[in-house]
Amino acid sequence: MTATHEGTFEALRGQLREAATTFADGPDALEGILLGMVDDVDRAVREPLEVFPVCHHSPASAVAMARRLREKQPKVVYLELCEDMTPLLTELRNCRLPVAVQAYASEADGFPADWAPLSVVAPITEASAEYQAIAYALDTPGVELVLVDRSSDHVFQWDARAERPDAPDDPDAPPAEEEAALHGDAVGVEIGDLRPRFAELEEHLLRHGRVRHWSEWWHQYVELPLGDADHDTYRQVMFLIGSLFRRLAPGDPHRVRVDEDRERHMWTRMREHLAATGTDPADCVYVCGAFHAASRVAEFGVDGTDTFEISPRSATKWLHGLIPSSHAAIEAQFGLAAGSVSIAATQWTKNLKRTRVKPYRLTGQAGAKKAAPVKTLPPAPQAAAADQLTGFLQRPPVLDKLDEAELLGWSVDIVRAARRNGYLASTADAIAVFETSILLAGMRDRAKPTPYDFQDAAVTCIEKDAVPGRRDVRRIVEIMMGGDRIGQVGYDALPPLARDVHDRLAPLNLKLQQRGVQRALLDIAGRPELGPCSDVLWMLRRLMPEGTARPIMGERKLGERPIQESWDLALGTHQRALIELGYEGVSIEQVLEQRLRRRAYDPKATAATVLETVEDATLYLNSRRLAEELGTRALEVLSAERTVDGAPEVLRRVRRLLAYYRTSEPTLPSWIESFTKTGYAHYCTLLPTAFTDEDATVRQVAAMLGFLFSMETLALSLGCDRTQLELAVAQSHPQDPSKTALLWAAQVHLGTMTRTELRAKCDELLANPMVVPAYPRYLSGLLHALEPVPGLADVVVEAVSKAFGRLPDQVLLPWLPTLITSLRAGGTELAPLLIREAGRMFPGRLPALDAWIPPWKAEPAPPVLAPRKQSVRGATLLTAHPATTDALAHLLGCDDPWTTAAPEPAGAALLDRYPTTAEALEALLVRA
Template identity: 65%
Template sequence: MSQVFEPLRQQLIEAAEAFADGPAALPEILTGLVSDVDHATAEPLEIFPVCHHSPASALAMGRRLREKQPKVVYLELCEDLQPLLTELRNCKLPVALQAFASELDGFPADWGPLSVVAPITEASAEYQAIAYALETPGVELVLVDRSSDHVFQWSPDSSEEHTEVEDDLHGDAVGVEIGDLRPRFAELEEHLLHHGRVRHWSEWWDQYVEQPLANADHDTYRQVMTLIGSLFRRLTPEGTRRLAIDEQRERYMWTRIRAHLATSGVDRDDCLYICGAFHAVSRVAEAGSEPGTPDLEITPRTGTEWLYGLIPSSHSAIEAQFGLAPGSVSIAAATWQKGLTRSKLTPFRLEGQKGGRRRARKALPPAPVVPGPTADRLTEYLAAPPPPGGLDDEELRGWCVDVVRLARRNGYLASTADAIAVYETSVLLANMRGRARPTPYDFQDAAVTCIEKDVVPGRRDVRRLCEILLGGDKVGQVGYEALPPLAKDVYDRLEPLGLDLTSRTIRRALIDLVGQPELAPCSRLLWRLKYLLPGPALRTVMGSQRLGEKSVQESWDLDLGRHQRTVIELGYEGVTVEQVLEQRLRRSVRDPKATAAEALTAVEDSLRLLESPRLTDELGVRAVELLAAERTVDDAPLVLGRIRRLIAYFESRPGGALPAWCQQFVTAGYAHYCTLLPTAFADEETGVRQVAAMLGFLFSMESLALSLGCERMQLELAVKQSVPFGPAKTALFWAAGHQLGDLAVADLRERSDELLANPLVVPSFPQYVSGFVHALEPVPRLAPFVVEILSKAFARLPDPVLLPWLPTLITTLKQEAAELVPLLTREAGRTFPGALPALDGWTAPWERKTAPATSMPVLSPDASLARRLVDSHPVTALAVARILGQPDEWSKAATESDSGGPVLLLEQYPDTATAVAALVG
């Protein structure tokens, strides 16, 4: 250990002894900090500690690269991201390097999709190193951090979607008691914020680290950043998961560095190792560039196929990933530009960088002589007060005027007096906080205090206006050349629209499919993108694409410029939009949790969006398999609605033939619901809506199912074996009996009247009504009867029963039977008078008295059964009578009495009527 820092070490020991009442570990921590700085600076391979997205680190990096001119740069970044670096030339920063995997091999399926991102900004040391290495001839850039695959291999808990972000200095270290009581980072942060008179960590870091180090020399910067990294490392308790992962990363990086040194033969003096300050003070056994240092045994990658690309990033996204205060990255960008101006430093920038000027490649001038041994810069830095930084008077006045101008544009009643108040308040806050000059954070607080009102008049508050003044939430953009094939294909195919799709503003696309049929491919592509990209990237203003419908004119709001990331990530799933759409449809029906209703939706989507009969048949066959495997009927309403739409669509096409899978679905559904019907009627958990949907499927598909080989006896047995639970299902059961011919409307009316006449049943009568309302799904011809019992309920139910039921009825109709309301409305319109004066002389049809029936002869049991038959089916009985040759007598008798016709038929042809009755059961 060198003697350079021995005086500082002695001062810290004396300070620790002065605080004898403090933690017993304090002397160890303080002296350990100096030892870590001494150890890191003594490493033959120069370690350059950085804070990610720090303008001070970027300025120091730019100066050091011009001084040292290393031939090899080792950078802490996932090694498999290296091929993406050259594509940064085609982008506008900030952007993020991304590795993405959706099809996993070697990881649990519920971890997917896996994503690793590393954001890059111009005001970052990483970008300066990348630009230097790629633009300087003879310089090699080597990424040495774990591969994206190893990020998840070594992560003990990856059940949620991962986003890998380079470690910032404050991390999430939490202290625990290990022997002596050690200070925790949360306590240290609270202490620093209180005594630094700042509101959050970002402001403290800017005040006490960024500003003092902005113009510091290389030794001072390196020692201070190493000291800070050591502090955070020593406040991280041993044995924590976070520390174990960090140490494994350090072993990985040093193993890669030594392997490259051995194979390339480059001198360590010509190399530079750039890493986070936390990793610069690593004490793991594998740390160091000496040849005899042990290596980490790196496991092979899994079989997961990783996809790589660039995605747009933004200041707000970086702040969220690193836990920074809102607006801090924008302030850092402003500090970076100010530092460049003051130091007259020319930053490194990739040639052709979008947003920057092109420059010719040229070699750097010869490197100056490297100074001698490192001197102690820490003592002077720690003893001296922070230099006056912040805003000078001219800059502060300009900001005050500009923020008032922005406030006026956004609806605030701001004036010149407010600009003066913001200026004076900024100075006052800086003095109260012990600062020589106001900082951007003081200016923000002053602007909010002086301009903010009780109500924000526009979309932006004053704090957001201050961020805009500092540069706003800058959003990067990936250039066309760096896009994946799918994204390029999307932009190429939408080019006929004549819109700038890279614009940051919403573009309106007007498509006239009659006058401009050449735009039809664009329309189809937009509908497919809308399906794949839910959200604000595309919005339909006019036009629809329901099954079997075609729009004549369409209007779209396109915002692909601000949502470029979604299109890029779509490119990780396939080469074309159609391929991705086909894969997603297949994946949706093959999911272990897929249902028959979801499979029918996939079939419908394939018909709307793709022209692939083969895919449609494949999805349909899968729908049949899922329906047969289901053991519940929760999705019966969805299944009924979707299969009805599909059958109507196929029957409307030329030929009207149903595909084989659709016929199989009808027969399988008929048998499936017949089997589950008794259980559904008796199950308390199964709702009346589900049972009604089952009956709707059975009754509406009955003729088709019978023509395909099903037997009606299945349905009749299923209904007879059913024992309904509750009043609603009982009413539904009666409706099913009516549909099967077992109950006439008169029988239903008689039963409902008995229920209303029974005081014990009256409180539950609304539930019977609910069941009859749901019965309109399987038996729509009961609409007159449902209107009748609703009218009777409103007329006869007592107020304590009726009034609480009305909101429930309205809610039920809206949520569960909205499609049945038009049917009830039309029937009510036919039943009730259309004008108010007609109500005085109006009598309800069910209350009108009919002529007394003639005396009926006593019939035999067979004749009685035949009479029930002709009573239930008078039209059929009339047709039989005409076939038998006596239409006049039958018609005359039928008009004289409600029951005369059937009696006459029975008297004249008793054997025929009995035979027909026996035939139909």
Template identity: 70%
Template sequence: MTEPTLSEAAPEAGDPLVGEATPAEAARGEAGDPLGREPTLAGPFGALRERLLDAAVAFAGGGGASAVPEMLAGMVDDVDRALREELEIFPVCHHSPASALAMARRLREKLPTVIYLELCEDLRPLLDELRNCRLPVALQSFATELDDFPVAWAPLSVVAPITEASAEYQAIAYALDTPGVELVLVDRSTDHVFQWEPRTPAEPAGDEAQDDREGAALHGDAVGIEIGDLRPRFAELEAYLLHHGKVRHWSEWWDQYVEQPLTGADYDTYRQVMVMIGSLFRRLRPDHDARNDRDEDRERYMWTRMREHLATSGADPARCLYVCGAFHAASRVEQFGLRAEAPYEISPRTATRWQYGLIPSSHSAIEAQFGLAPGSVSVAAATWAKALKRGGVTPFRLKGQKGESKPPKAARARPAADPGEPVADRLSGFLARPPALDGLDEDELLGWCVDIVRLARRNGYLASTADAIAVFETSILLAGLRGRGRPTPYDFQDAAVTCIEKDVVPGRRDVRRLCEILLGGDRIGQVGYESLPPLARDVFDRLEPLGLDLTKRTIQRALLDLDANPDLRPCSDLLWVLRRLLPEGTVRPIMGTRRLGERPIQESWDLAIGRDQRSIVELGYEGVTVEQVLEQRLRRAVADPKATAAVALTAVEDALLHLRGRRVADDLGHRAVELLAGERTVDDAPEVLRRIRGLLAHFRATEPALPEWCERFVTAGYAHYCTLLPAAFVDDDTGVRQVAAMLGFLFGMESLALSLGCDHSQLELAVKQSHPEAPAKVALLWAAQSQLGVLPLAELRARYDALLANPLVVPSIPLYLSGFVQALEPAPSLAPVVVEMMSKAFARLPDPVLLPWLPKLITTLRAQAPELVPVLVREAGRAFPATLPAVDAWVPPWSAAPSQRDPAAASVPASARAVAELVARHPAACDAVAGLLGRDAGWRRAGGVPGDPGPVGALVAAHSGTADAVARVLALTPAG
């Protein structure tokens, strides 16, 4: 049987601890306790309870019921209840050197045989791999294939960071390296972490976790599980403590008023103070906090698991230790304690497939993810190292742990503490006297000041010895203003910023960051090769021929001469796959590209695989090889409900580039056909056109015949875009670039589509049914009609000249020109006409219209159609003089005076007139050809007017397409 609690027993007569009635009791009188409690037992905390009640009544002014007396008495009851529990409870704070020191001392005194640890129970197999890693690292569970969870949550990731200066690591190291000791994780599984979350994708997951998706660094967007989260959930209380403690953030307050006083405290004092703090924060939490119910469910879960283990293992509770956060040590759930009989049913896990592994962590990642002040974990590590140097405590370290300086001392067996031993009140003395602060350590502070000045000078600051003296004196001054005799690292940091940092930061690091580096820096962990998943080990093995140490955290340059050393081609293939899978910057090509049909000769890479080890580890959760992961991601991308034909074609290209064989590419291609046929918009038409052109060119160059899915894609796309073309012309939400890409697909793929059974009349009807109003789309329609032969070039020029002559339309001329430029996509043969139109616009448009349009034209071409710029430049080079002297005498053909032309030849196409002029300049050759053909050479007139059609001119005019081709081959400029 357990001892009676303070509320279950009455005080015995004559008990010296009860004493005479206090003024508070006299004030209560016969009305009884305003809190409605029975007379309390005069136990070890009876005197403390009465003093707190007296203070509470005095605070309330001797009035009626108040929440303050109940809260203070409840805190004492929580401490008494936790200390009287048969199973010893060890309260901790996460990443607390005081907790780690107390844990190391208690483990060597008690030598428990079973340690129950507040950590997700399914992470237990990972703990054995810690000895292969350099701390800090994080235990991680990862899931991409979800069951009974919202799809929007994927992927699910949970991390639990471990540092050396933490009580949980001391317990883990002791349990794993001590024979006969069992380590049992009793917290809910990672599956239950998400089971207990509200079904809203925007809700952050994890009750004692904070999800910082932007600043969590190495932890990414994972949910962090933290042991011993001791931070007020009552904002007003935290603000009050920070204000009266003269500190800026919670981490500094905790270090000053809890961490430092408890670093050298005995075990009983440490234990009682931590439970009291946990009880205070627990009782002051807001009632509407959604985490309250989850906190209690976690406590029911852990006590249920511990009772189950004790029942099955037969372990002696006196030789067991329960390590949990101080917040949970003050639990009041009905399942609390080994003697509790209240049932609790644990729900089964879902069918979600969880993967487990270790990922690197860092001090900054822990601080960012759990809302700690920057540098607080580094300060904790420095405090831990300093406490160990003082002596008196030998920490536990895993044998073979990377970074271990020397093997830990073996623990001597001592008898375990008697669970029936009476508990002494240490709280009264701790609360009654101020903490014994350390005196000024001048040597330590001088070392900091000298080192910060040296570090500042290396980073571009104009610091000197005078600044070091100023930092020293200011640190002492700030500590005195804040009521402490010894400057803390935070005082030193503030003093350094005040004295050294001036108006600007000369380098990448400011003084505050330099202080963090000086006091310990952002220590970054590393997962050992033996603890990596198979995929990560396979990556390191396959990249071994590069001769680089990929475990280094620096960026390394890899040079690959693939012609001189063909054995490096597998490394090149792997690097391109990693570039496709890993975050940007992990594997970055400096020289070399990989495109369809290209064979690389030399490549240069910047590799940061050691720095981004977490990404490699998480790839191992998705498959055994990177090729398998890439295939899965490609199939998953095209199977997504939001996938488009452009996404599928991109996946096809990636499969051809990185995966051997055509099986995967063909499967993805068939999916592309289905997606294209089901699309109702043409937003991705430019991307679709670019991708399918490249794929068709690749298959025509490497395969004897096109794949079946390519033929289906062309026919489906021809019918699809013909159907959507009239609506796209009039839809304001459809851009000019999209319509131009549709026309480019229809005209560019027309010959192949017609050979596969499509009907040309579909395109003709679609163009006839199109009636755009926007100027740019009108220009596109005119270009399409010209390409179909419905609109002759002469009429097209006439329409454009009419626009230039209309003052009301002149402000819209740039829009028409934008449409004509985009028309080069479906009709590249219009390049001479577009150059002519732009030249006329540059010559005739007023400056208020022309000048604002030019920058917009350049940016539009660069962003949307960079491939059209070379076409325009090349055509302009043919139209304009090639030498400077010729510019003065050059007259643009489209600007020639009417008197210089024969009226009879006005209706002759420009290309026909150009060929006629060529014939007129070389009559002998023409006469010879006419003689061979048996024709009379009566094509010359007496007037010798160039451009007079005659029989030859009429022949050329009848076949203007051939004349155009000849003119372009001969680099002739059409005359007007």
């Protein structure tokens, strides 16, 4: 038997040795490569444990796998897939393919923190050898499926991303479509990544094969010839291709080490299983990529060495699940040509019809036909493999006859699809596509046009100079050839959180598993049971990607209850994101709480971001406990801040939370009282520095003053000292004009400057030619002063009006964009104040504008007073009520006693000395 095996490929070795001598300068280098490839094939063929080489998503591999499983009926199937993904495979029957098996870790324990979250996916399609092996093993009694590849944890342990810089993004690359992004940033693991790693070799094959990309070369020169090949021929050809690509791969030490470690790991696991179970290797089959089947490591085979030690896994906690996949996602992740997986699926259907092989399908598989019962036959004996490789290499290429009916149907269908997408295609274009496909195939030495030839012909004949719609002709052909099939994870295979979301949204009576956008109408007032659905939707909007739950009508604010809402839902489209959300907890409330805590306790968190988490905890979770905890954290962060960058956001959120607590709860929470006291002292301390700091903007300083002034009443009631604020303002000496105007507004609020003095300062600035160019900057400060001192709206309107009337154009016109920008930045609070005050001052109708006199120009009318002789009534009134006069007399220093018997009491003397008071009082009485 040994001699027979050694002489199996002797004829092929002799031919290759002669070719090496003839075509090379010397026989050593080329002979070593060619004969080494034959040795690799011979070694793999002679292995007692049958090695079955495959290529990922190859219809030829899938057909050969299904045929071999029915012939051999092995008892153990060893599969090249991450060993920790075994429990998930039974859930494939609850899904519609393609889907991806995923291992996910939200936190990296033992890996660099910037790698998190960690994700590994292994996509599975029906036209793949791995699915045939999985379906056979799971649905055949007495068969064991063993995954032997490295674990998901080892995928990252052996990763060298820390040693290699990230490749820069291609700026010219088109944006990824939604279907192509289903796998996200996950690391892809597949069976049989069979592609040349030697760039010159791939370029040589493409040029001489007259094809555009690798997927087309594989389809033409491997997929079609092996589609109906026998078992021995298929194995030997795949061994040879794997050996060729391996021997001509560049010597990347890291990649070579990872490949060899994977092979050592798999053979170590298989020998461990054989030793533990006592299974005969003849009753097993090892399904792996052709690249790994032609392995030269010492651990190869059941008789290999046991020197490889598998390192322990890290402390990272891995979660596993199934996520939807698609043909486009597989192509994008593994660098395949667009449409190649869809064309492979179409080829799979053709192969099944031509070979009449019955594929394996999991019982109850969504979207699959009921599989015919399989008869249990005795295993076929494994005979010594003959040399099928020599005959295959010497055989001329088989030229398929032109199938005119198929090509004509394609031509008619593409014209019909193109017209639906806006192209002005006609019957003449269908004829042109038909003839051009034949012409292109002939130029490429093909008797039968391939889908790639037809695609090129359609682009040439239909897409002439422009794309009228959303899809180009190439994409239309891909859809017509089978389309981008998108998988779906069934309800039973979803994690608990996803199932809980579906259950809680059941009252909406929508098909939430269905892809696309669905409209949900919630009449919460008429149907109170829809209130919990609204809560779920708002949390999904907070947690899920944009577009998953989009409110059309309705909003959620503190202290408000919804009456009616309208939503656009796309849970089926974003099923992957919902599944990955389920890895973080068992309910969306738990996940939201964890994320809020994570954000609040982040080392880079600011007081504004922590206050946002407090608001979210109140708004979405209605949790006073969590809000109290996060509010205390906001107090700690605010105390540690040394800048005022977040002051505007802090002011906005504190005002909103304070208004909510005052209207919805009997007492204020303790955390917000402490936050007010701490914030009052904190901003008083930073105020003088902020006025002079060039990095602090006028908006930030205005927000600080807004916090101090709006919270002043509450802060003083809690024990703060107003003197601290007065001292802080007195110690502020800004140089910037806008901050100077802001300081004036603060002084007006504190009473150290009157409104008249502020108006006089503005007039002095306008009257000074040296200051006029900087006057708009003073106005900018006054505009921002409306935040802390909204009562100055009339002064600001007056100052802006004077600026429009008196500033020269060379100063006024450049300032207008700044004015608009300032109003836009604080428009929600500032613009309404200005508009309301301007509406009060200016006339409401255009004709009245000509006769209108601005209030600041109109002279006040003198008061109309009664003659002096009529002041007796005022004297009589004061005499009847002497207490008021006595108090006033005492303040003015008149100590004469008030007696009714005295002919001239002190009050009367006081009236004679100060007659204006009595006259004003009398005028009021007369007017009344």
